[in-house]
Amino acid sequence: MHRTYSRRRFSGLVGAAGLSGLLGSRLQAASRKPSQATASPYRRCITLWMQGGPSQFETFDPKPGTETGGPLSVASTSVPGMQFSETLSGLANHASDFCVIRNIGSNQGEHERATHLLHTGFEEIASFPRPALGSFVSHGGPESTVPGFVTLGSQVHGPAFLGAENGPFVIGEIEQAKMTIDKVAKISSRLDLVDLINRRYSPFEALGDLSAHGPLQSRTKQIESVKRLVGSPFATALDLEKEGESTLGRYGKSPFGRRVLAARRMLEAGVRYVEVQMPGWDTHVGNFNSVKQLCLQLEPAWCALMEDLKSNGLWEDTLILWMGEFGRTPGINGGNGRDHYPQNIPVALAGHSFGGRVVGSTGKDGRDHREDPRSVSDLMFTLMSLLGIDATAELTTEFDSPTTATDGGRPIDEVLA
Amino acid sequence: MSFPMTTSKPVGLLFPLLAMLFVDFVNAGDPKRSGLQIDRTLEASFEDNDVEPANPCESWVFQRRVTLDLAGRVPTVEELNRFKRIPVKEVLVDELLASDEFNEYWSEIWTSILVGRRVTEATDREALRQWIEDAFRANVPFDQVAFDLISAEGVSSLNGPVNFLVGNQEDPVTSVSRVFLGVQLDCARCHDHPYDRWTQDDFESMQRFFEPLDFREVSGGFQIEDEPGSSDDTPRFLTGARPKTMAWRRELAFMTVRSKPFARAIGNRVWQILFGVGLVDPVDGLSQNDRPSVPELHNAMANYLRESNFDLKGLVKEIALSNAYSRSSDPPEPMTAPALRMARRLFAVRQPKLLLPEQLIRSYASITNASPVSPTQRNETAVDWIGRSAVRVGSSDPISFTRTSQGLLNELASRDRSVPENLDRLFEATLSRKPTTEERRGLSDENFQNLMYALLHCNEFVFCR
Numbered sequence: 001m002h003r004t005y006s007r008r009r010f011s012g013l014v015g016a017a018g019l020s021g022l023l024g025s026r027l028q029a030a031s032r033k034p035s036q037a038t039a040s041p042y043r044r045c046i047t048l049w050m051q052g053g054p055s056q057f058e059t060f061d062p063k064p065g066t067e068t069g070g071p072l073s074v075a076s077t078s079v080p081g082m083q084f085s086e087t088l089s090g091l092a093n094h095a096s097d098f099c100v101i102r103n104i105g106s107n108q109g110e111h112e113r114a115t116h117l118l119h120t121g122f123e124e125i126a127s128f129p130r131p132a133l134g135s136f137v138s139h140g141g142p143e144s145t146v147p148g149f150v151t152l153g154s155q156v157h158g159p160a161f162l163g164a165e166n167g168p169f170v171i172g173e174i175e176q177a178k179m180t181i182d183k184v185a186k187i188s189s190r191l192d193l194v195d196l197i198n199r200r201y202s203p204f205e206a207l208g209d210l211s212a213h214g215p216l217q218s219r220t221k222q223i224e225s226v227k228r229l230v231g232s233p234f235a236t237a238l239d240l241e242k243e244g245e246s247t248l249g250r251y252g253k254s255p256f257g258r259r260v261l262a263a264r265r266m267l268e269a270g271v272r273y274v275e276v277q278m279p280g281w282d283t284h285v286g287n288f289n290s291v292k293q294l295c296l297q298l299e300p301a302w303c304a305l306m307e308d309l310k311s312n313g314l315w316e317d318t319l320i321l322w323m324g325e326f327g328r329t330p331g332i333n334g335g336n337g338r339d340h341y342p343q344n345i346p347v348a349l350a351g352h353s354f355g356g357r358v359v360g361s362t363g364k365d366g367r368d369h370r371e372d373p374r375s376v377s378d379l380m381f382t383l384m385s386l387l388g389i390d391a392t393a394e395l396t397t398e399f400d401s402p403t404t405a406t407d408g409g410r411p412i413d414e415v416l417a
Numbered sequence: 418m419s420f421p422m423t424t425s426k427p428v429g430l431l432f433p434l435l436a437m438l439f440v441d442f443v444n445a446g447d448p449k450r451s452g453l454q455i456d457r458t459l460e461a462s463f464e465d466n467d468v469e470p471a472n473p474c475e476s477w478v479f480q481r482r483v484t485l486d487l488a489g490r491v492p493t494v495e496e497l498n499r500f501k502r503i504p505v506k507e508v509l510v511d512e513l514l515a516s517d518e519f520n521e522y523w524s525e526i527w528t529s530i531l532v533g534r535r536v537t538e539a540t541d542r543e544a545l546r547q548w549i550e551d552a553f554r555a556n557v558p559f560d561q562v563a564f565d566l567i568s569a570e571g572v573s574s575l576n577g578p579v580n581f582l583v584g585n586q587e588d589p590v591t592s593v594s595r596v597f598l599g600v601q602l603d604c605a606r607c608h609d610h611p612y613d614r615w616t617q618d619d620f621e622s623m624q625r626f627f628e629p630l631d632f633r634e635v636s637g638g639f640q641i642e643d644e645p646g647s648s649d650d651t652p653r654f655l656t657g658a659r660p661k662t663m664a665w666r667r668e669l670a671f672m673t674v675r676s677k678p679f680a681r682a683i684g685n686r687v688w689q690i691l692f693g694v695g696l697v698d699p700v701d702g703l704s705q706n707d708r709p710s711v712p713e714l715h716n717a718m719a720n721y722l723r724e725s726n727f728d729l730k731g732l733v734k735e736i737a738l739s740n741a742y743s744r745s746s747d748p749p750e751p752m753t754a755p756a757l758r759m760a761r762r763l764f765a766v767r768q769p770k771l772l773l774p775e776q777l778i779r780s781y782a783s784i785t786n787a788s789p790v791s792p793t794q795r796n797e798t799a800v801d802w803i804g805r806s807a808v809r810v811g812s813s814d815p816i817s818f819t820r821t822s823q824g825l826l827n828e829l830a831s832r833d834r835s836v837p838e839n840l841d842r843l844f845e846a847t848l849s850r851k852p853t854t855e856e857r858r859g860l861s862d863e864n865f866q867n868l869m870y871a872l873l874h875c876n877e878f879v880f881c882r
Contacts, residue, residue, distance in 0.1 A: 125587075151806075
C-alpha cells in the first residue's frame with residue numbers, strides 16, 4: 001500500500017513539473033494584479049446597460065430616409081458623420097465628447113448568453129466562470145472602504161476568479177439598500193460587543209495559532225469591512241434626499257434617473273465601476289414608441305450626469321459606456337418592431353478623450369457592417385485599455401488554469417487613439 | 418434500490434433488462450464486511466502518522482453539533498435539558514433522523530448540491546426539493562434517487578427530478594460527473610486534463626450520452642425527453658462501457674450508480690456535510706490527484722453504502738455515533754499550525770465548522786420563536802446572506818461557500834425579536850451552554866437585546882465547535 005501511494009505521488013509530481021515547464025512563464029505571471037502598463041486616461045466607469053438590446057436605428061445610428069430607417073427623424077451634431085436619432089437630440093449637444101462605435105458584432109442572439117458575453121467578453125461556460133468588466137476594474141483599484149463595483153439592477157455578473165471582494169454590490173431598490181446599511185450602522189455598538197466577546201471569551205483562543213483558522217480570520221476581517229462600509233461615504237451616496245429638488249428634476253424622476261443620480265453619487269464616494277441597468281429595450285413590438293418613451297428617461301439622466309461630472313471634477317477620469325446585449329434588425333417586423341440583431345451591437349462611449357468620433361460604419365441602411373468588423377473580445381480589450389487594465393496579463397483561475405483577460409481580443413485603435 | 422430482481426420502483430421495463438446486462442457489477446464489494454468500522458480505520462491511520470487524537474467533546478457540544486447537522490438548527494433549551502436527563506446518543510440521533518426537520522434540511526442541502534442556491538426562471542427548485550424530501554422521508558435507496566435524477570423525463574413543475582438536468586442544461590456532463598462521480602471533467606471540456614487521466618475524448622464521449630436530450634419550453638416549465646440514440650458513434654462511459662440499447666441516458670444513469678466512484682462520491686459528500694470537509698477535498702474533485710486523506714475509510718464508506726442498499730440515513734447514523742464525530746476541536750496538546758492542519762485532515766481533531774446560512778436562519782427562527790418560513794423563502798434569505806454575486810447557477814458545493822461583504826451585511830441587518838428573560842437562558846438558547854463565571858461577571862450588565870444580538874453573531878455561535 002505504501003509503495004502504491006509513493007508511486008502515485010511521484011507520478012503526480014512529474015505531471016505537475018512537466019506542466020509548469022510547458023507553461024513556463026505563464027504560471028509565473030499568474031495571479032498578479034493587472035498592471036497599470038497601459039496609459040490610463042480613465043479610472044472610473046459608469047455603464048448604462050440597455051437591457052433587452054437597444055435599437056441602434058432609434059439611438060446612435062439613424063438611417064433617415066431609407067427603408068430600414070423607420071419613421072423617426074434625426075438630430076444633427078457638430079461632428080461630421082455623427083447623427084443621433086431625435087430621441088436623443090439633447091445629447092447631440094454633447095457630441096464632441098462621444099465616441100460612437102458601429103462595427104461590433106457577435107453571433108449570440110439569445111438574451112442571457114449575449115448579456116454574459118457583453119459583460120465578460122466570453123461565451124458562457126457554466127463550469128468556467130469569467131469575471132465581469134466591473135470586477136476587473138475593482139480588482140485593479142486600491143483597497144477601499146467602499147465597494148469597487150456596484151450594480152444597480154437585477155442582472156448580476158460575478159467576479160469569478162478575481163475574488164468575492166471584487167464582485168458587485170447589488171442594489172435592486174436604492175431605498176432598501178440604504179435601509180440595510182443604516183440598520184447596521186445604528187447597531188455598530190452591538191458589533192463592538194461581538195468583537196469583545198470574540199476576543200475575551202472565545203473558545204477558539206485555546207486553539208493557539210490562528211493561522212490554521214482561515215474561516216475565523218476571514219469572518220473577523222469581513223465584519224471589520226462591513227463596519228467600515230456602513231460608516232463610509234457609500235451609505236450617504238445612497239441618500240438621494242441629500243440632492244435638491246432641481247437636481248432630482250434634471251435627472252428625471254424616473255427609476256432610471258434616480259439610479260443614475262445614485263451612481264454619480266457613488267462615483268463621488270469612490271466607487272470605481274457602477275452599472276446602471278435599464279430594462280425594456282426588447283422592442284419586438286411597437287419599437288418606435290417604446291424607444292421614444294425609454295429615451296425620455298435615458299436622455300435627461302445622461303445629460304445631467306455629463307453636466308455634473310464636468311462640474312464635480314470627475315470628468316477627466318470617468319468613462320461613460322452605453323450598450324446592451326445586441327442591436328436590432330434593420331427590417332421592421334409586422335408588429336412595427338425590430339428583432340434581435342447581434343451582427344451589430346451598438347456601443348457609445350463618452351469621455352474627455354474622444355473629441356467626437358465615429359468608429360466603423362453600418363453602410364447606408366444599417367445592413368452593411370462588413371467594413372472592419374470587430375468582435376466583442378476586441379471591444380473588451382479596448383475598454384480594458386481605456387480603464388488602465390492590462391488586457392494582455394496572464395491570469396490564474398481558482399482551479400489553477402492559466403487564462404487571459406479577453407478571449408483573444410485586439411485593441412480597436414480608432415477608439416484609443 | 419434493490420438490484421436487480423427485487424426492484425419494486427417503477428423505473429420502467431428497461432431497468433431490469435439493463436440490470437441483467439450489467440449483472441457482473443452487482444456483486445462487487447466485500448460481502449464479508451459487517452458494519453462500518455470508522456474508528457478502527459481512523460485509529461490505524463493515527464498510528465501510521467503518529468498523530469494523537471483529541472479527547473471526546475462535552476456532551477452538550479455533541480448535541481449542538483448533531484442537531485445542527487441533522488436538523489439544521491441549534492438545540493432548544495428544552496432539548497438540552499432532556500439530553501442532560503437521558504444522555505443516550507443513539508436515542509438522540511434516531512430521533513433526529515426520524516424527524517421531519519432532517520428530511521427538510523437535508524433536502525435543502527441536496528437541492529443546492531444538485532442545482533445551486535441561485536434561483537433561475539427555468540428551474541423549479543421547490544419541485545425538486547419536495548421530491549428529495551419525500552425520498553428522504555421514505556428512505557429511498559440513494560442510488561435509486563440518483564438514477565431517477567439522471568434519467569428523469571417530463572415537465573419541470575410536475576416531475577421534481579427533471580429539474581436536476583434543467584438546472585444544468587448548459588453542461589449536464591460536468592454536473593453528473595461532479596455530483597455523482599466526484600470527478601471534475603470540466604478541464605477536459607477544452608483540453609486533456611492536465612493532472613488527471615481524463616482526456617478531451619473522454620469528455621466528448623460522455624457528452625454524447627446527452628446528445629439525444631431535448632429541452633423544450635412548455636407551459637408549466639421545461640420538458641425534457643430523449644430521442645432514441647443513433648447506433649453509430651455511441652457514447653462511452655468513463656470506465657469504457659458503451660450503451661447496449663438506444664436509451665442512452667438511462668444506461669448512463671445505471672452505469673453511474675453501479676460504478677465504484679459513485680459510492681465513494683456519495684460517501685464523501687455525507688462525510689463532508691457532517692464534518693465540514695470531505696475525505697477528499699474539494700468534494701467534487703475525486704481524482705488521482707486529490708487523494709483521500711484516509712483512503713481506507715473512503716473505501717469502507719463506499720462498501721457500506723453498496724451493501725446497505727445505499728441507506729444514506731444508515732451512513733449518517735454510523736458516522737454520527739462514531740468517536741470521530743464526537744472528538745473535540747481542541748487539540749489534545751498545543752500544536753503548531755501545520756501539525757493541527759494534519760491532525761484535522763486525518764480527523765484526529767475536529768475542525769470548527771462555519772454554519773451554513775440555512776442553519777443560521779433556522780437557528781434564529783428557533784431561538785426567537787419566529788413563525789417558520791418556507792424552504793423557498795429560506796433559500797432566498799440564504800442567497801442574500803451569502804451575497805448574490807457569489808452564488809452561482811448549476812450544481813455546486815454548498816458547504817464550502819464564499820460569501821461577499823454585502824452578504825454579511827445582510828446577515829448583520831437581520832432582525833431579532835423576543836429575548837430570553839435571564840442570562841442563563843440567553844446563553845443556553847444561543848450557545849447551548851451556561852455562561853462561565855467570567856462571562857457572568859463581564860456581561861451581566863449589558864442590555865439583553867444587545868447581548869442577544871452579539872451572541873447570535875459571535876464566533877462561538879457562527880462556528881460549530
